Amino acid sequence: xxxxxxxxxxxxxxxxxxxxxxxxxxxxxxxxxxxxxxxxxxxxxxxxxxxxxxxxxxxxxxxxxxxxx
Amino acid sequence: xxxxxxxxxxxxxxxxxxxxxxxxxxxxxxxxxxxxxxxxxxxxxxxxxxxxxxxxxxxxxxxxxxxxxxxxxxxxxxxxxxxxxxxxxxxxxxxxxxxxxxxxxxxxxxxxxxxxxxxxxxxxxxxxxxxxxxxxxxxxxxxxxxxxxxxxxxxxxxxxxxxxxxxxxxxxxxxxxxxxxxxxxxxxxxxxxxxxxx
Numbered sequence: 001x002x003x004x005x006x007x008x009x010x011x012x013x014x015x016x017x018x019x020x021x022x023x024x025x026x027x028x029x030x031x032x033x034x035x036x037x038x039x040x041x042x043x044x045x046x047x048x049x050x051x052x053x054x055x056x057x058x059x060x061x062x063x064x065x066x067x068x069x
Numbered sequence: 070x071x072x073x074x075x076x077x078x079x080x081x082x083x084x085x086x087x088x089x090x091x092x093x094x095x096x097x098x099x100x101x102x103x104x105x106x107x108x109x110x111x112x113x114x115x116x117x118x119x120x121x122x123x124x125x126x127x128x129x130x131x132x133x134x135x136x137x138x139x140x141x142x143x144x145x146x147x148x149x150x151x152x153x154x155x156x157x158x159x160x161x162x163x164x165x166x167x168x169x170x171x172x173x174x175x176x177x178x179x180x181x182x183x184x185x186x187x188x189x190x191x192x193x194x195x196x197x198x199x200x201x202x203x204x205x206x207x208x209x210x211x212x213x214x215x216x217x218x219x220x221x222x223x224x225x226x227x228x229x230x231x232x233x234x235x236x237x238x239x240x241x242x243x244x245x246x247x248x249x250x251x252x253x254x255x256x257x258x259x260x261x262x263x264x265x266x267x
Contacts, residue, residue: 013214016265017079023258024116025082027109028089 091197097139115254122247155191158228
């Protein structure tokens with residue numbers, strides 16, 4: 001995939017960043033930051049709660065796990 | 070996970086948001102998750118108001134009550150009140166073309182269903198999960214925004230808002246009502262934010 005002019009870099013995304021900042025998504029990070037660091041190994045475990053859970057086919061073979069948010 | 074450093078803070082928040090939605094829609098929250106949700110701060114805008122409502126709902130919920138609610142909403146006897154699959158929302162049936170298209174695209178991105186998961190991949194929780202993974206690079210390099218936007222357009226935007234509205238309006242939903250509000254507000258934010266980057 002070739003990189004588009006400005007869509008995936010830092011440049012040209014200021015309005016989008018500001019919009020996302022104002023949207024208040026960050027409240028989630030505040031409430032869950034401690035929890036996130038408390039369970040770092042979960043990402044590599046094979047445990048997958050029912051419902052969904054996705055895994056790479058070849059490259060990394062890392063189990064992808066839901067409860068790490 | 071060295072790539073994580075390159076991810077903008079706002080995009081990390083988006084990924085966390087998708088992960089939370091995915092987690093809550095895959096199965097009912099356990100005691101630990103409920104207690105973390107109780108700490109969410111409310112506020113004035115749509116997302117913050119929904120966070121406040123979710124925190125309040127988490128305070129009165131127990132693992133047993135949310136498990137029962139989840140069962141009524143999504144599993145039921147034969148079928149839950151809601152059927153949170155893209156194919157169902159878009160065609161009225163499960164396992165139709167939207168699922169086939171999603172599977173093709175997942176294969177292109179090197180993503181497959183984890184062992185032990187039986188639900189079709191177009192479940193809302195799976196799609197949220199995939200978005201989170203694309204944003205932070207769980208399936209390889211982080212996905213460029215334009216590609217995230219295209220994936221969102223093809224597999225989520227056309228129906229997820231309706232699903233979250235249905236969840237919010239559901240008679241059986243207590244804890245999940247603010248989850249619906251949160252999801253609906255987030256889908257609107259994603260739609261606008263992608264347009265700003267286009």
